[in-house]
Amino acid sequence: MRGVTRVGRAACAIATGLTMAGCGGGGGFGGAGVLTSSWGDPQNPLEPANTNEVQGGKVLDMVFRGLKKYDPRTGRAVNMLAERISTPDSRTFTVTVKDGWRFSNGEPVTARSFVDAWNYGASLRNNQKDAYFFGYIDGYDKVHPDSGRQSADTLSGLTVTGPRTFTVRLNQKFVGFPDTLGYAAYAPLPRVFFTDHAGWLRKPVGNGPYRIASYAKGSAMTLKKWNGYPGPDPARNEGVTLLVYTDSNTAYTDVLAGNLDLVDDVPATQLKNVRTDLDGRYINTPAGILQTLAFPYYDPKWNTEGARKVRTGLSMAIDRAQITETIFRRTRTPATDWTSPVLGTAGGFQDGLCGHACDYDPAGARRLIREGGGIPGGRLKITYNADTGSHKQWVDAVCNSINNALGDDKACVGNPVGTFADFRNQIGQHRMTGPFRAGWQMDYPLIQNFLQPLYYTGASSNDGRWSDARFDRLVDRANAETDRAASVRLFQEAEKVVRDNMAAIPLWYQNGSAGYTARLSRVTLNPFSVPVYNEIKVG
């Protein structure tokens, strides 16, 4: 492990440069038992309610534990800091926090740690990008109005009732609410977060199995096992060093050369070689991510009965099996519903719900598109952003598939937009004229999360402005239901409305993938495609 020590030494040089934190000791940086892992520079400051992408999420997952935690294998929400969450009516919840939990600086985790953190996350003045997570709590419209100044600093729905108990009152019935509490935005925060905010940002302090030893923005973060961690899932290694890579291909090459232990995003271009390159040290597990093609329903051309047939026809013109096999090397699975397999059937996933409409059937596709009056506007332009991910490849493949099915090699073309911001702007300003790329990564493993934000009338991520009264009614009823299973069934009914209208064309379920060196064992990915670092064994 010559290379590893060299990386270690380099990372250590930065660490000492910034914090003078322990880089001495035997065996170079961190000593034995520390693994190095690829990382991307987080796009936002590492506040829990301000982190909306996977790279920042990785750190939060190691440094924080919330009321609930999603089981890395099943995705089910299980109690972590919560001793009990009870509700008589699906609207008022009483939370009891377990005794004995502390932050790594010694401060006990209390009911107040949660309530303060949530009030901070919801408050407009703090610019937290995940603030909408608190939108179900009473008083959110006061601390985070859509326009104008906020008229309150704290959520009126949150009340501390004891050192370890607090109540949450929602502004509507939401039976799944406790299951959302595993998301990082709901993490507790220590007092120092509020008293020395800048200091906390330089080196966040949490209550998870790791503590941050040093953080060099833009290049590396070293996390050490926290020996005082009281939870049931302590780290099985001595620490993790996250190294920033600007290209996952480089990280992959470094794993091949033994300079890096774990790359958690194997580049698509290397997937053909990964099994031989790494001798089986490669994992590929489902994650709660669904890729779809969304449509602009604000464009009257797409909001007709004929267009519904065209959408179904287009869906049948896409050879999902071929594309996921050839382009993605099975790191995607052809989608047959509008949720994700990680929900499990009990959670609402229905394999094959889409039915024949998601099967490749060129003849059927031609017939439906002809019946529907042909592609609106004559040519199908699939809009995507060119700067992130390798969307060009699959968009080209989807277009080729449609072109082959329709027998016209110019029926469908990709329409790249230079930057993600521009792409989002064009979507926000309703300038789409045809289908556009839509990816959805679940916030929490609930069927509600795959449907309501995307298809409910006026919902935050309903980018195509799709609207259906029947769907809305079913969602309202499902949320008000006190029985979980009954609620899931109603959501499934709502999903059938989405299907019957082909509101969006489901493409494929995305997997997480990772490759690692022979030093590591027990490497797994959770349903959010983040490595379960605390389970990894080194050596």
Added chain:
Amino acid sequence: MPEQPYEPEGAIAGTGMGGAMDLGASEATTLERAPGGPPGAGPAGKPRSLWSDAWRDLRRNPVFLLSALVILFLVFVSLWPSAIASGSPLGCDLAKSQDGPGPGAPFGYDGQGCNVYTRTVYGARTSVTVGVLATLGVAVLGSVLGGLAGYFGGWWDALLSRVTDIFFAIPVVLGGLVLLSVVTSNTVWPVIGFMVLLGWPQISRIARGSVITARQHDYVQAARALGASDSRILLRHIAPNAVAPVIVVATIALGTYISLEATLSYLGVGLKPPSVSWGIDISAASPYIRNAPHALLWPSGALAVTVLAFIMLGDAVRDALDPRLR
């Protein structure tokens, strides 16, 4: 025009730079001889002689003939790709992704299952057009502006040089995203225009440097003493002597412009599908170099042959313009 050493930006000539260079200087100034054709033509001879001599030279130069042949072939393929390739460059079957050569596909298939041979043939039109026109535009604009700056010096040179400084600083990515994202037409013209706009400062610098050197030569001073006009001095005496570096840079730049077109496409602001070009195919095949090198090899090879033809052409033209090599 004052007869004094070059004074960039209106400086007044002072003493020399130092004794260390005297040897080279005196030799260079006293022994350099004017071009202008074979002995007897003289610096102020008939305007025809230099260029027609060059043309006579070229016609007998096998290197020139060979490169001209290749270029003619490229033009032919660009105009009538269907003459040598059957099928459509857009007809792709993912089932054949990365397959090797097969019937009708002597070069095999790329990652999307497109026929590499057909795409390479059809890509010629876009790539050759972009490469040649962008190079011509850059070379003409750059050498005219840079040449004038180098010849006249003074405030014109100062202004132009500082403008080029600013242009150099504009990142290609930013320029592309800003200038090309507003363009809706899917033709090569905006791309060529963009390349000329961002490419001319480099040639301009090179031309300026060459003209500054050529301007000092005795034959230029002599021509000026004989009362030749600025335009005559520039065209007859300075241009033939200063053109070599411009040709060298331009011929290599031709290849980089063809690649740049792909970079712009990659950024989502260049040519969009269903356009076909070597650059687009090269950049699409690059990540798969380990598994499907053939998909990269052929479009890259076509690019290499094109650049080679123009480099040889440039060499031949440059030699023909240099009387010392006769």
Added chain:
Amino acid sequence: MGRYVARRLLQMIPVFVGATLLIFLMVNVMGDPIAGLCGERACDPATAAQLKREFGLDQPLWRQYATYMGNVFTGDFGTAFNGQPVTELMAAAFPVTIRLTVVAVLLEIVIGIALGVVTGLRRGRPVDTGVLLATLVVISVPTFVTGLLLQLLLGVAWGWIRPSVSPAATFGELIVPGLVLASVSLAYVTRLTRTSIAENRRSDYVRTATAKGLPRRRVITRHLLRNSLIPVVTFIGTDIGALMGGAIVTERIFNIHGVGYQLYQGILRQNTQTVVGFVTVLVLVFLLANLLVDLLYAVLDPRIRYA
């Protein structure tokens, strides 16, 4: 000479103002950057409005520019979207990039000029043809591929180098990335030198120097080469910018967190403060590089004088 340099330095002021204004306008033309900050979903309108206010994006453009320039003169280059001061990003990126550029320029000078002299003196011989072929390969195979293959070969198969450059990015680590970065420029330098050498070796002053009985080596270095270098020096001067700001591909392949990467990210995220800050420094680098080139003209060809 001194007055000339002083005048050139004074010219930096208008160029500085012009360049910052131009880049400022360009980034702003790209539109509203806030939409890209909230991931796949739209930012909620209240947060978006507040972010706009905090970054000053709700102000008229001229006031944004005035505020920005005012801050720049007090040494405050603003903040990137991830909360880091731009000066901090610069302090991390520029030293690495400058080292990388130095390596690349040195390689261009040493290898490029040496190959140029050899091929210029042996036109049409096998060595000339070989270098020409290598040139073609460099031009037609993307940097991405050369870099990737070198990385796999030297880094993984043979284990001579680390595939990625450590955050310390020492000169030794930067040799291979520098070579990849310089490869296309090497082609230019080689061919420029070759052409100049071939052109000048028939010159009378070279013949005279040879006839005087000067050693061949001295003729080549003192007379031939020096008179041939002006186009080469000009080219390298113009190339420094491409090397510093445009090393996006090389930096990505070798995981170097340099100027190219920061600039690219800044542009894609439409972060005016990062982009203008970095470009401003690059403009200054160009101004100095071009001044240096102009001064070198006089060294290489004493007939060119500056007062």
